[in-house]
Amino acid sequence: MAHIMMVVAPYYRDICDEMIAGAAAVIEEDGHSWDRYDVAGAFELPVAISIALDSPKRFDGFIVIGCIIRGETSHYDHLCSEVSRALQTIAVERKLALGFGLLTCENSQQARVRASVSGKNKGAEAAHACIKTIVLKQALGRPD
Numbered sequence: 001m002a003h004i005m006m007v008v009a010p011y012y013r014d015i016c017d018e019m020i021a022g023a024a025a026v027i028e029e030d031g032h033s034w035d036r037y038d039v040a041g042a043f044e045l046p047v048a049i050s051i052a053l054d055s056p057k058r059f060d061g062f063i064v065i066g067c068i069i070r071g072e073t074s075h076y077d078h079l080c081s082e083v084s085r086a087l088q089t090i091a092v093e094r095k096l097a098l099g100f101g102l103l104t105c106e107n108s109q110q111a112r113v114r115a116s117v118s119g120k121n122k123g124a125e126a127a128h129a130c131i132k133t134i135v136l137k138q139a140l141g142r143p144d
Contacts, residue, residue: 020036043079101123
């Protein structure tokens with residue numbers, strides 16, 4: 001049984017709640033446990049994982065949940081790029097099982113379709129990715 005940290009940037013709470021439901025269903029169906037931690041926004045997602053990695057609490061995998069919707073300025077582009085890059089860097093350098101559930105959408109309608117458990121269910125996809133990487137690490141003798 002794995003223990004997973006779910007880090008949530010709940011700026012768009014209804015969208016994130018749907019993604020959390022999708023992810024939680026997968027985690028629990030597979031018999032794993034999870035803890036949820038909320039952060040202020042998407043920019044803090046990689047920081048939260050970095051903090052967790054240096055804490056005494058142990059996690060076998062991580063899932064990030066959040067949503068960035070394009071606005072009127074270039075802030076969207078910078079945020080999407082930098083958060084994604086930081087998460088990938090941490091995952092590769094620290095060999096993490098990381099489920100990427102950060103939606104980057106043009107509008108709220110796109111986000112709702114992607115988040116919906118009865119739609120694209122991106123929360124479940126993130127959970128599956130995390131769990132599959134945990135299984136791979138265990139198969140290759142990398143329990144950390």
